[in-house]
Structure formats: C-alpha cells, structure tokens
Amino acid sequence: MTTTTTRSSRTPSTTTRDSATHRAIIRAPTKCVFVEVPTPQPGPGEILLAPEAVAVCGTDIQILRRMRPDPADVVGHEGFARVVAVGSGVTGTAAGDRVMVNPTAPGNPNFLLGHNVPGLLQERVVVNAAAVAGGQLLPVPDQLPAALGTLTEPLAVVTYALECLRNTAPRHLVVDGGGLIGLLAATRARRVLGADTAITVLHRHDAVRRWAVDRIPGIHRTWSLDDDPMGLADVSDGAALLSAVYRDATTQHVERLLEVLGNRLIAVHVIGGVQDSAHLRDSNSVDLAAVRADNTGGPWPPHASSAGSQLFTGNRGVSNARLALAAGDLAAHGHEQASLLTHVVGPEDGVRLLNRIVAGDRHDSSGEPIIRLVIRFG
Known part of the structure; x- marks a missing residue:
C-alpha cells in the first residue's frame, strides 16, 4: 500500500498560514488542481468541518470526467472529519467532535454531498443548516483509523x-x-x-x-x-x-x-x-x-x-443507523477490508493520482492498480 504518515489529534490541525483560506482539490477544465480558496464561516445552524481522510469513489470519477451533470467544483463524500466551529443555534455538536456526513438525504434532494454541494476533498467545508437539521452528521469512533473509516x-x-x-x-x-x-x-x-x-x-x-x-x-x-x-x-x-x-x-x-x-x-x-x-x-x-x-x-x-x-x-445511500453499524464493524473487523486501501497519500500526491485515474489510467507510476485512493488532509 502506498501511504504517507500524518499526525492525529482531537483538535483539528491548522493547515494554512491564513485562516481566511484553505486548500481544496478543485475541478478545473482539463484536470484537478490543489489550490487555496476562501474559507467560509458557519452561519446559523451550519457546521464547519476539517476533513481528516477522504476517499475517491467511482461516482467522483464520473463527475470529474463530465459523465454526469453534477455541478460541485469539489467532489468527495466518503470520509471522516473533525468539527472546527459551529454556527449559532447548533446543539449537540462541538468543536473537536469526530463525525462523518451521510451524503444522501432522502427528504432533501438539494443536499447531495460532493454532487450539488461542495464535497470533502478540501481542508475545510461547511455543512449547510438544512443538512445539519436533517441529521446528516453522525459521530464516529475515535479508535477507527480515518483511512479505514472511508469504507464506512x-x-x-x-x-x-x-x-x-x-x-x-x-x-x-x-x-x-x-x-x-x-x-x-x-x-x-x-x-x-x-x-x-x-x-x-x-x-x-x-x-x-x-x-x-x-x-x-x-x-x-x-x-x-x-x-x-x-x-x-x-x-x-x-x-x-x-x-x-x-x-x-x-x-x-x-x-x-x-x-x-x-x-x-x-x-x-x-x-x-x-x-x-x-x-x-x-x-x-x-x-x-x-x-x-x-x-x-x-x-x-x-x-x-x-x-x-x-x-x-x-439503492442510493443508506440510513444513519446503517452507517453507524458499518463504522462499528470496521472498528472491530476492518482487517477484512484493509487490503482494498491500496493508496493512502497526502493531497499533493493525491491530486496527481486522481488526475491519472480521470485520464483513464488506474495504475500508479509503478504499475500497481489503484483500487482505493484515500487522500489525507488532517
């Protein structure tokens, strides 16, 4: 497995010199680029997250290849994150909490993470008030490694x-x-x-x-x-x-x-x-x-x-209850699926591998197939 090592902490890391900006993997006309973008602040009912590790899935690749009409400039919906800040009126969630976002909201077609709202392939992302109120965030075990957790x-x-x-x-x-x-x-x-x-x-x-x-x-x-x-x-x-x-x-x-x-x-x-x-x-x-x-x-x-x-x-997506069961299963039996995580890398290497996949090459520079690309941000 190709991997890089990053620190883990309950407090989200400071990933940029200027808290007004953060880095994101953006969909550009011919390839993805890793650039600084303005960091939004959470408004009433919203939550600001710092993604720890985010996987690239087949749907992301289809969006990046323009095979689907989804408008999000930042894809990514499978990953774990830490809460950085919460907007006014948010209860039950605090800075430092470890969470995942259920990307599919059956009653809210306007929220589909990484499809019609910005996704997780960035250092900071705001979850909107409707998704927060709809219960799209759920806690995840601290003992579950972030890369393995992308399989939840x-x-x-x-x-x-x-x-x-x-x-x-x-x-x-x-x-x-x-x-x-x-x-x-x-x-x-x-x-x-x-x-x-x-x-x-x-x-x-x-x-x-x-x-x-x-x-x-x-x-x-x-x-x-x-x-x-x-x-x-x-x-x-x-x-x-x-x-x-x-x-x-x-x-x-x-x-x-x-x-x-x-x-x-x-x-x-x-x-x-x-x-x-x-x-x-x-x-x-x-x-x-x-x-x-x-x-x-x-x-x-x-x-x-x-x-x-x-x-x-x-089916398209699952319930929070099923996500919680899957996270618990991975925490206990994740060794059964760990071999699928073939490439766990930082964002600079991640965007290079991502562009290879989008261009049609599902192999790294050594010729090994890329089964699961996980990009670490934390």
Missing part, C-alpha cells in the same frame, strides 16, 4: 444490497464490476448470504483481476459484453446479480447478463448509477432508475419490482 459508507451500501438479495436466498452471487464496490461486496458476501455462497466477480481490467485473485474471495474473471456466454456456464441456478458498474453501462450490462444467465438468475440489485428512465429491453415494466431511486436512503423492507420470476432492487 460503501460498506453500509454493500451490506444493504446483499441483504436485499438475501431475501431471495441465492446460492451464487455474481458481482458485475471489479472496482471498490464490487470487491467490497465479495469480501462481505459470505457473511451476509451464507458461508457456502459461490461468488463470481466480473472484471473489465485484467490487472485488477490479477490483483484480486489472491486477496478477495470468489472466482475472478475478465468479462465483456461480447464474450462467449459459455464463459459463465459455471454460474449455478439460484444466482443473484449485484451490478456495480458506471451509470452509462449499467442498463446494457444488466440486459446482457439477463440474456446470458436466463432463468438461472433470480434477483438483481443495482448499486452503481443508472441513467434516467432505464427500462430493460425485454422487460419494459422494470425501470432500473426508478427501482434504485425508490430505495434512496436504504428503507427496509426495500421497494422492489419484478419481471416473471426475477426480483429487481437497488
């Missing part, structure tokens, strides 16, 4: 997805997508679905497949839409599909796997983004975008759609 939100999302699939009692889990979410699902699957569950992970990139073979449970194979269907002949009856690819590929991949696996497939859950009105070609009654949106915030029981004998679910 994706682990909670993956666990929710697997529990949705568990409702159909699958015997075989097919994970489409060998990125962080797909690999995290493979590490978690047997704990949720049962120790005897077969696992197959479908990769786009052979370098990541080779990296995963000796580290992550399951059978790992490269797969594309044009591959011979016999390549998946060993997928058993009673299979469930967890879709974790980029939003522009989700519908096409689900349709192809429905075609290849046929009646062997009993359930589909979509984690990755979905383009609007994503009706399946052979089952117009199923709109994957609507299925995913219906479970914003991770309600239970989940909303589902069906086509014949196949059940379709999805």
Whole structure:
C-alpha cells in the first residue's frame, strides 16, 4: 500500500498560514488542481468541518470526467472529519467532535454531498443548516483509523444490497464490476448470504483481476459484453446479480447478463448509477432508475419490482443507523477490508493520482492498480 504518515489529534490541525483560506482539490477544465480558496464561516445552524481522510469513489470519477451533470467544483463524500466551529443555534455538536456526513438525504434532494454541494476533498467545508437539521452528521469512533473509516459508507451500501438479495436466498452471487464496490461486496458476501455462497466477480481490467485473485474471495474473471456466454456456464441456478458498474453501462450490462444467465438468475440489485428512465429491453415494466431511486436512503423492507420470476432492487445511500453499524464493524473487523486501501497519500500526491485515474489510467507510476485512493488532509 502506498501511504504517507500524518499526525492525529482531537483538535483539528491548522493547515494554512491564513485562516481566511484553505486548500481544496478543485475541478478545473482539463484536470484537478490543489489550490487555496476562501474559507467560509458557519452561519446559523451550519457546521464547519476539517476533513481528516477522504476517499475517491467511482461516482467522483464520473463527475470529474463530465459523465454526469453534477455541478460541485469539489467532489468527495466518503470520509471522516473533525468539527472546527459551529454556527449559532447548533446543539449537540462541538468543536473537536469526530463525525462523518451521510451524503444522501432522502427528504432533501438539494443536499447531495460532493454532487450539488461542495464535497470533502478540501481542508475545510461547511455543512449547510438544512443538512445539519436533517441529521446528516453522525459521530464516529475515535479508535477507527480515518483511512479505514472511508469504507464506512460503501460498506453500509454493500451490506444493504446483499441483504436485499438475501431475501431471495441465492446460492451464487455474481458481482458485475471489479472496482471498490464490487470487491467490497465479495469480501462481505459470505457473511451476509451464507458461508457456502459461490461468488463470481466480473472484471473489465485484467490487472485488477490479477490483483484480486489472491486477496478477495470468489472466482475472478475478465468479462465483456461480447464474450462467449459459455464463459459463465459455471454460474449455478439460484444466482443473484449485484451490478456495480458506471451509470452509462449499467442498463446494457444488466440486459446482457439477463440474456446470458436466463432463468438461472433470480434477483438483481443495482448499486452503481443508472441513467434516467432505464427500462430493460425485454422487460419494459422494470425501470432500473426508478427501482434504485425508490430505495434512496436504504428503507427496509426495500421497494422492489419484478419481471416473471426475477426480483429487481437497488439503492442510493443508506440510513444513519446503517452507517453507524458499518463504522462499528470496521472498528472491530476492518482487517477484512484493509487490503482494498491500496493508496493512502497526502493531497499533493493525491491530486496527481486522481488526475491519472480521470485520464483513464488506474495504475500508479509503478504499475500497481489503484483500487482505493484515500487522500489525507488532517
């Protein structure tokens, strides 16, 4: 793992010479840049945070590649932070508290951290009053290392997805997508679905497949839409599909796997983004975008759609309660996922690696695949 060492303290560090400014990783026209920007002060009901460590996820990359219309100039929604200051009227939270932000507010579409409001890839960020009042901040354990803690939100999302699939009692889990979410699902699957569950992970990139073979449970194979269907002949009856690819590929991949696996497939859950009105070609009654949106915030029981004998679910984000459970799980059992944190670096190295990924190169200068990039600010 590529890593740098930084100090840890309950009091947020002073990261700039002038408290009126801080440094942020900004989305520029052709690349990301690490520059000084004005530091906002918290207004009534608001909270100013100092991010400790922030991970880069697939959604961030899509935004930076202009594959999505999200307007935020600073992305990043998976990380831990310390409270620097609180605005008037804020109760129950004080400077020095360690928190994370639930990036998804089911009742407030105007707050989606790192999408339509500034994200965490900066030394200071204000959480607006609506998000504070809506309970989007939650405390996190001091004993959980910040870099490992960046897995809290994706682990909670993956666990929710697997529990949705568990409702159909699958015997075989097919994970489409060998990125962080797909690999995290493979590490978690047997704990949720049962120790005897077969696992197959479908990769786009052979370098990541080779990296995963000796580290992550399951059978790992490269797969594309044009591959011979016999390549998946060993997928058993009673299979469930967890879709974790980029939003522009989700519908096409689900349709192809429905075609290849046929009646062997009993359930589909979509984690990755979905383009609007994503009706399946052979089952117009199923709109994957609507299925995913219906479970914003991770309600239970989940909303589902069906086509014949196949059940379709999805989700965008989870509840605070599930985030708290995931943080506690990482504090106790984080060694199971620690190998996924391949690159933990400071912001200068972080922006260089980030620009490599955005340009289409998911390898560092030594050729190692970048599975999880975590940028330390604290």
